[in-house]
Amino acid sequence: EPEVTQTPSHQVTQMGQEVILRCVPISNHLYFYWYRQILGQKVEFLVSFYNNEISEKSEIFDDQFSVERPDGSNFTLKIRSTKLEDSAMYFCASSEVSLKQYFGPGTRLTVT
Amino acid sequence: AQTVTQSQPEMSVQEAETVTLSCTYDTSESNYYLFWYKQPPSRQMILVIRQEAYKQQNATENRFSVNFQKAAKSFSLKISDSQLGDTAMYFCAFMNPPLTSGTYKYIFGTGTRLKVLA
Numbered sequence: 001e002p003e004v005t006q007t008p009s010h011q012v013t014q015m016g017q018e019v020i021l022r023c024v025p026i027s028n029h030l031y032f033y034w035y036r037q038i039l040g041q042k043v044e045f046l047v048s049f050y051n052n053e054i055s056e057k058s059e060i061f062d063d064q065f066s067v068e069r070p071d072g073s074n075f076t077l078k079i080r081s082t083k084l085e086d087s088a089m090y091f092c093a094s095s096e097v098s099l100k101q102y103f104g105p106g107t108r109l110t111v112t
Numbered sequence: 113a114q115t116v117t118q119s120q121p122e123m124s125v126q127e128a129e130t131v132t133l134s135c136t137y138d139t140s141e142s143n144y145y146l147f148w149y150k151q152p153p154s155r156q157m158i159l160v161i162r163q164e165a166y167k168q169q170n171a172t173e174n175r176f177s178v179n180f181q182k183a184a185k186s187f188s189l190k191i192s193d194s195q196l197g198d199t200a201m202y203f204c205a206f207m208n209p210p211l212t213s214g215t216y217k218y219i220f221g222t223g224t225r226l227k228v229l230a
Contacts, residue, residue, distance in 0.1 A: 042203070
């Protein structure tokens with residue numbers, strides 16, 4: 001069965017640095033999402049992306065965040081200047097037109 | 113705004129027994145979808161079961177079934193014949209059909225950590 005993949009599995013960065021989290025959605029999917037899960041807390045929606053533009057974003061997704069689909073296969077989340085509170089598990093998901101979103105295994109981001 | 117509440121942070125069950133995880137939600141919408149996701153220690157989230165709000169019949173997937181009470185806004189998950197592999201974090205999630213953009217988003221509860229004991 002096709003899977004969503006994410007790299008790296010774990011990223012450690014210093015506060016103030018830029019990070020790019022990468023995702024490869026399932027190839028025929030058209031909708032892409034990022035969620036995050038701060039340790040011990042619930043999974044929170046960050047942003048959805050369709051037709052090369054953001055469809056919806058949450059309050060968390062401020063100007064420090066951006067998403068891109070640079071080459072038709074990858075879907076990236078960039079955090080421009082990381083803060084300690086950005087430490088979390090970041091999940092990418094993709095879907096066809098259907099309701100079911102397929103989640104990747106996540107990238108654990110640790111900001112020190 | 114929609115909210116999802118899971119009031120049981122942790123639960124345990126003996127192998128082969130039955131356990132029920134609770135979930136309540138709040139919405140003013142009449143058309144929506146509810147889900148249970150499982151997040152094992154490997155951390156990849158896996159869809160367990162889905163329920164459409166317009167369907168009165170409770171969804172069932174093998175050992176997993178739901179008790180959907182629309183008026184009470186309750187959506188509990190029953191796991192029968194619990195197995196060690198069921199040990200995981202279970203998230204209840206709500207989804208509204210999108211108005212215009214065609215994208216859906218989940219609203220998750222805080223999760224229930226289930227441990228199946230040998």
